[in-house]
Structures are given as structure tokens and as C-alpha cells.
Amino acid sequence: MNVRSLAAPDLQAYRELMLQAYELDADAYTSTAQERASASTTWWLGRLSDPHGASQAFGAFDEGRLVGSVAVEFETRLKIRHKAHLVGMFVAQPCRGLGAGQALLQAAITHARQRAEVKLMSLTVTEGNTSAIALYERAGFQRFGLEPLAIYTGTGYKSKLHMQLQFAAPG
Numbered sequence: 272m273n274v275r276s277l278a279a280p281d282l283q284a285y286r287e288l289m290l291q292a293y294e295l296d297a298d299a300y301t302s303t304a305q306e307r308a309s310a311s312t313t314w315w316l317g318r319l320s321d322p323h324g325a326s327q328a329f330g331a332f333d334e335g336r337l338v339g340s341v342a343v344e345f346e347t348r349l350k351i352r353h354k355a356h357l358v359g360m361f362v363a364q365p366c367r368g369l370g371a372g373q374a375l376l377q378a379a380i381t382h383a384r385q386r387a388e389v390k391l392m393s394l395t396v397t398e399g400n401t402s403a404i405a406l407y408e409r410a411g412f413q414r415f416g417l418e419p420l421a422i423y424t425g426t427g428y429k430s431k432l433h434m435q436l437q438f439a440a441p442g
């Protein structure tokens with residue numbers, strides 16, 4: 272499994288993988304597959320690798336095929352530019368349990384840590400998603416809150432756990 276940052280030539284593979292993610296693991300995400308399917312190419316390119324550095328996606332490749340991805344988004348406003356957000360974590364079913372999720376997470380953390388102004392990474396994860404929560408806790412993320420009624424999935428409302436990894440003591 273090879274992990275690297277994604278760029279414009281990966282657009283089609285990234286879009287296909289993520290539309291599969293929103294469809295197959297719908298409860299894990301806030302957006303629906305339908306909403307993302309109608310998103311513009313500009314939106315997908317921005318998520319993949321924003322020209323202004325506001326977002327960067329990473330991909331896990333198995334024999335050259337994109338099988339997993341995650342993205343980091345950065346705040347730009349002065350008061351919150353110390354925050355990075357982890358979004359869109361997904362590994363295709365046949366490739367789970369092989370360390371791709373962990374490798375993607377480490378790539379995202381390493382990328383965010385390279386920016387001196389970034390002091391923490393946050394994420395949200397749907398209640399009951401034990402393998403994702405375990406993955407994040409192994410990397411040092413700590414739970415700091417549970418948001419009730421965070422998403423409506425069609426089968427009911429679900430809470431989201433908020434987690435944070437602090438890079439250094441705030442100065």
C-alpha cells in the first residue's frame with residue numbers, strides 16, 4: 272500500500288472512490304452521495320488540492336489503484352488558522368484492516384504539522400463507528416464532546432463524537 276498526496280490527474284479516481292464511500296458508508300459522512308455527485312469539478316479539485324492551500328487530499332494506492340483517501344482542510348481566518356480538520360476518511364472494503372487508514376491518517380497529520388501556525392487537528396465521527404474511533408484514538412486523538420442530533424440519516428438522528436489532536440501546547 273502506497274500513500275501519497277493527490278493532485279489534479281487523480282480527480283476522476285478520487286471522485287469515483289468518494290461517491291462509492293458516500294453510498295456504501297452513508298452514516299459515516301455528513302454529505303449524501305447525491306449531493307456530492309452534483310458537486311462541480313471546481314469543488315472536487317478544491318477538495319483534492321486547493322491552489323491556495325486550504326485543502327489537501329491523500330490517497331492510498333494498491334497496485335496503482337486508488338483504494339482509500341482522506342483530506343485535511345485548513346482554516347484561513349486569523350483567529351482560527353491554528354485549526355486543521357480531517358474529512359472524508361475512507362478505505363474500500365476489501366482493503367480494510369491492512370493499515371491503509373492508519374497510513375492515510377499519518378500522512379494527513381504530517382502534512383498539517385508542517386505548517387507552523389497549525390496547532391491542532393479536529394474531526395467528527397458518527398456514534399458507534401468503532402473502527403474509525405479506534406483508529407483515531409491510536410493516533411492520539413482525544414474525545415471532547417458528543418453532538419446530539421448531529422445528522423439525520425433517513426433511519427433516524429445520530430450523534431457525532433468530536434475529537435481533537437493537539438500538536439503542541441498552545442502558546
Ligand SMILES: CC(C)(COP(=O)(O)OP(=O)(O)OC[C@H]1O[C@@H](n2cnc3c(N)ncnc32)[C@H](O)[C@@H]1OP(=O)(O)O)[C@@H](O)C(=O)NCCC(=O)NCCS
Pocket residue numbers: 296299300359360361362363366367368369370371372373374395396397400401402403405406
Ligand atoms: C475507518 C476506516 C477508514 C479504517 O480503515 P482501515 O484501512 O481498515 O484502517 P487500518 O487498517 O489502519 O486499521 C483498522 C484495523 O486494522 C488493523 N490492522 C492494521 N494493520 C493491520 C495489518 N497489517 N494486519 C491486520 N490488521 C491490521 C488495525 O489494528 C485496526 O483494527 P481494529 O479497527 O479492529 O481495531 C475504514 O474502516 C472505513 O473506510 N470505514 C468506512 C468509512 C468511515 O467510517 N470513515 C470514517 C469517517 S469519520
